[in-house]
Amino acid sequence: MTRVLIVEDDSDIRGMLARGLEAEGFSVGVAERVDDALVAARENAPEAVVLDITLPDGSGHDVCRSLREGGYPGAILFLSARDEIRDRAEGLALGADDYIVKPFVFDELLARLQTHLLRRKEADSPRTIVTAGRLVLDLTVRQVSFGDASARLTPREAELLALLMDQVNKPISRGDIFDKLWATQGGLSLNVVDVYVGYLRSKLSDFVRFGGPVITTVRGKGFMLDLRGQDFRH
Structure with missing residues (x-):
């Protein structure tokens, strides 16, 4: 079962994402804070992280940076209300695979997530x-x-x-x-x-x-x- 970590401090959005992804067959973990997200990623090794930028104890950018610097190989999708081009560019430059702006449609997020998971799977093929x-x-x-x-x-x-x-x-x-x-x-x-x-x-x-x-x-x-x-x- 594919593991996804949701890092989101809004309980309504967090719950909606968790229910929707679980209904699609994913194993879902959740975190609300930067420190909890890094611990969950290290202990549970999710194949993907859906990550808000504004968190109570810091920034989702810090989570993304720490994960990539630590060699995290999975997909990272930012999910944020920040919609400026510079925000998207910064997120992608840190190593994220995608940047989705709130408000969002769950079906689109699901499609993008599945696309990036497939791309990662193909990248793990013998051609290294x-x-x-x-x-x-x-x-x-x-x-x-x-x-x-x-x-x-x-x-x-x-x-x-x-x-x-x-x-x-x-x-x-x-x-x-x-x-x-x-x-x-x-x-x-x-x-x-x-x-x-x-x-x-x-x-x-x-x-x-x-x-x-x-x-x-x-x-x-x-x-x-x-x-x-x-x-x-x-």
Whole structure:
């Protein structure tokens, strides 16, 4: 039975989510505070966390950050009344898989949750290492290395880099990237692709001085992981 942890201080929302998910066959745990959420996640190892941002003793951002820094591999979905683009961007940058704005429709939350759980399951398949030349991406620990240089990535950064590595030296359009990684998330625009390409470029910047790859912008065609001039293989 798939385990889901709900971190929400509003008892009405918490109860509605718990009843709805239990009716769908999930095993549900609940927490109202940051400390309780971290303990529950550590002890019960849920496959997914549905997480409010405003909590009595702190922020859901702190929960997300602590979980990802601790290597938590499950899906994290923010559920918040904050609806500004910067709020969504901050949540996703911390390693969340999705950001759902209150008020929300339960069926949509359920669909998104199931999509992310399936994506995580597929990511746990035997394909855990992606290579392109000397660039090596370990999807299990989300670490990319080039020679002696290495960097840790967020889950979405790792997915984006794997996509670019699979099409090395070939441009991928913003639309195709968006469809593969963000199509299930409402309220986001193509600009999220540019944001995450920027994050990746920053993470890979140290690799460039060792002759590492560059993510280039191909005008009118999108983005490309440029390994031209190097011997490479998948």
